[in-house]
Amino acid sequence: MKTRRTQNLATIALACMVVFITIAAQGADPLSSWNDGPAKQAIVEFVKATTTQGSPQFVPIEERIATFDQDGTLWVEHPMYSQVMYGLERVPALVKAKPELAKVAPFSTVLEVLHGDRAAMEKLTMDDLMKILAATLTGMSVDEFSAEVKKWLAEAKDPRWKKPYTELTYLPMQEVLKYLRANGYKTYIVTGGGQDFVRVYAEQTYGVPPEQVVGTALGTKYGYEKDGKPFLTKEPKLVLNDNDAGKPEGIHLMIGRRPHIAFGNSTGDQQMLEYAKAGDGARLSLLVLHDDAEREYAYGPAHGLPDTKVGTFTQALYDEAKKNGWTVISMKNDWKVIFPFESK
């Protein structure tokens, strides 16, 4: 057996990795969009404690798992989740294929909204939105769905900044993603949004590959085209509701390891943050607080901000953060800039 040779190769690989990680660690400030303060300090100290050989809190590289909520944590979620916007904007195509839907609620209501009656939006309940998403997300092959989302993303614009949604990511969080990866962490998105939807752009937008996106997932059905070629169709069957308790359950299903560090911003992330924090050794849970009405939005009851349906942040969540030692990130105080396009 080629034991000696294998050992040599392994040593070279390890040396390369150590050299690279050391250089990366000694480089310019990897969190340069963050103001000095308790949040930045907590992240830097956590990384040092878990990646320094000989540290009592050292975590082997294969166990370095980091999880990030998406909407409101990595990018803007107001005034409405971009995936819901996708669903609404797909309704005309749906109605074109099935004209009888034009007069049936909630599809008729959506058409009113899209024709300029923004107030009609208020009529849509959560159940309506689910009905619209089920109708617009299923009954097509997974490849067709990806192609349509890609096309929509290239054209759709956020109403306030008039920019593609994928440009409205938070630069400080992009820095955290890169910083953790440079220190051997595998970065996962764990989102209440649709797994197939987020996978379309996560690699290009966040450097997170499809297999590291955990999200609300519908089932698929394996079948054959006329020429015998197999394909998967998206089914209206919920396999994973990746919100609330569904987040740690989804993490167990898809990753099988408890994260050492987790980021969220709403009550839907509460259980993921609890679960991460409750593990052995060094664990860090962080909560993004939307308290910057000028540069982004301010919502949630902490600091007397009004609560909203999108990205609910209750006083109880804020109290739990304080009680359990989670780190609260103030967008207003902790972030020098919010968006990548600001710094250009």
Add this chain to the structure above:
Amino acid sequence: MKTRRTQNLATIALACMVVFITIAAQGADPLSSWNDGPAKQAIVEFVKATTTQGSPQFVPIEERIATFDQDGTLWVEHPMYSQVMYGLERVPALVKAKPELAKVAPFSTVLEVLHGDRAAMEKLTMDDLMKILAATLTGMSVDEFSAEVKKWLAEAKDPRWKKPYTELTYLPMQEVLKYLRANGYKTYIVTGGGQDFVRVYAEQTYGVPPEQVVGTALGTKYGYEKDGKPFLTKEPKLVLNDNDAGKPEGIHLMIGRRPHIAFGNSTGDQQMLEYAKAGDGARLSLLVLHDDAEREYAYGPAHGLPDTKVGTFTQALYDEAKKNGWTVISMKNDWKVIFPFESK
């Protein structure tokens, strides 16, 4: 922004990787347990075609996904799947906790088997086995389950070789796993076996981390201990039946990319092999044929071998392999040695 520095670091990392991969590629034969023949040749040519820069079939590193069935493809599945043996051997502990089960079939039948009446095994139907697995795999925390499987694996022995199950892996397939990884492939196990069961030993046994094990999965339920600490309980709710069409469906759910190379050995792998092979560009599907009665087992109708319930290999599957250009691996002819302990 530190663009120049980031570019330099990226260049160093890339150079390290290229050096390592080049050295690895030029090393001693990575498939030294394989006889020269069409199967070995197909694997080596596939890797060259998909990893050589400039090759028309080159596959970018992030898309290099390889999937492996486990039972009968990576390790011995006869006379019975090891996970079923785990379930049977857990029955006495279950009966101790709930004595009323001792007189109720199928638990009473299992006790007869364990007391030496091997013939009683024949009485157990697939439904019985499912009932036993549901009773022995659920109702405990995921951490308790892992600890019990680990303990069982340390003690349990295969009846023929009198060795732990984890030593009965196929050396030629271990070489393929390493060879593909050395060439930038992410190796996944895609098994009909229990995801949580296989994750316990996959990293140590195959170098496959928990997040790269896709298997039949039950749901979990998030809850709190008395002291408020959160934990997950295994529930008797099927989330993914990772057999047959469930394999490509599970691959889409858990990985989100179509494999470029896939290995299986039974009808339960048929759809995964079809799905892998039907993708664009270079794709390779391989089928392990158990045709070595002396060194392992011979089963399946190809070459006139008898069919069995464990690892069903029908004539139709063999015909599909030939028709679709899958590569058939003959254990008898293609493998110099079967097990790692033989070569010591």
